[in-house]
Amino acid sequence: MVRLGGQDPSGNFLDRTGRGGRGFGGGRGGGMGGLGFGLLLHFVGRRFGIVGVLALLLGFCALSTLGTGGLLGDGGGGTQRLEATGGQSRLDPHMREFLPRVLGSTERVWTEIFAAAGARYRPTTMVAYSNYDQSGCGAAQSAMGPFYCPTDQRIYIDPTFFTELSTRFGAPGDFAMAYVIAHEVGHHVQHLEGTLARVQRAQAGTSRTQGNAMQVAVELQADCYAGVWAARARDSQGSILEPGDLEEGMRAAEAIGDDTLQRRSRGRVVPESFTHGTAAQRQAALRRGFDSGDPAACVF
Numbered sequence: 001m002v003r004l005g006g007q008d009p010s011g012n013f014l015d016r017t018g019r020g021g022r023g024f025g026g027g028r029g030g031g032m033g034g035l036g037f038g039l040l041l042h043f044v045g046r047r048f049g050i051v052g053v054l055a056l057l058l059g060f061c062a063l064s065t066l067g068t069g070g071l072l073g074d075g076g077g078g079t080q081r082l083e084a085t086g087g088q089s090r091l092d093p094h095m096r097e098f099l100p101r102v103l104g105s106t107e108r109v110w111t112e113i114f115a116a117a118g119a120r121y122r123p124t125t126m127v128a129y130s131n132y133d134q135s136g137c138g139a140a141q142s143a144m145g146p147f148y149c150p151t152d153q154r155i156y157i158d159p160t161f162f163t164e165l166s167t168r169f170g171a172p173g174d175f176a177m178a179y180v181i182a183h184e185v186g187h188h189v190q191h192l193e194g195t196l197a198r199v200q201r202a203q204a205g206t207s208r209t210q211g212n213a214m215q216v217a218v219e220l221q222a223d224c225y226a227g228v229w230a231a232r233a234r235d236s237q238g239s240i241l242e243p244g245d246l247e248e249g250m251r252a253a254e255a256i257g258d259d260t261l262q263r264r265s266r267g268r269v270v271p272e273s274f275t276h277g278t279a280a281q282r283q284a285a286l287r288r289g290f291d292s293g294d295p296a297a298c299v300f
Helices: 037-059 094-118 162-167 174-193 197-201 209-236 245-255 258-265 279-292
Strands: 013-015 125-128 132-135 138-141 147-149 156-159
Touching: 013 094, 013 147, 013 258, 094 125, 094 174, 094 209, 132 156, 147 174, 162 174, 174 197, 174 209, 174 245, 209 245, 209 258, 245 279
Parallel strands: 013 125, 125 156
Antiparallel strands: 132 138, 147 156
16 A cells, blocks of 8 residues: 555646546547446457457557647646546545545656756646546547657546456556556656657657567656656655555556567467567566666666
């Protein structure tokens, strides 16, 4: 159990869960209204196959195209107080406190790291939604899992993903959830550093296999950055971690490794199609960040 009770929540949190969603079906109009997460997975699975479901569950992270929206650009990223929008929040009391407090913890860690380098950290905004939302990168749908959109510099997440992470992937626990959030914040750090733009330009002139390898390196660095957050938060924000917390994160990293998911879905592994890294790679990246507490160690 991550101890976040004494942590100030972030002001950059937008609760859109009360607005409901229009379900799976695209960015504008139509769709299968009010489609639940489990039914959505069933629908996507029948249409695209289990591999498609697993790819969506991993989330379309920083370098993947969402809808027709461009990936790069400067969205508004200033600190602001963001409140629930439209209707009553669907977040349970624990999640309503947990999400902004984890985000607030990442803000304090990365503000300190950037300041030590003579730079200013501009926080990302987290958007919690139900079923469907619209991001600066296109449609946000539950089955995509959490993702970061560089265009508007926001993290999008349907919190029901964490139920799937626990039950479907066998990775329960608060730290497992915090690791997912910190990973997406890691993509925001990469955006601020210019890493995402550089890699995207490099991908343009390569084969799909080479492009996938670059994507894997980006994802492993984000895992490592998540470990850096955990180590720095542990050291500077009091004893927020309890025994077993890191192991929760390691189980989550293992559960969503490309090889683990492909073996479960296909019965075989196709390394050239990896986009996020193997279970062992993701665990090692998280551990490297946690053991070093140094973002400079997160080079892949």
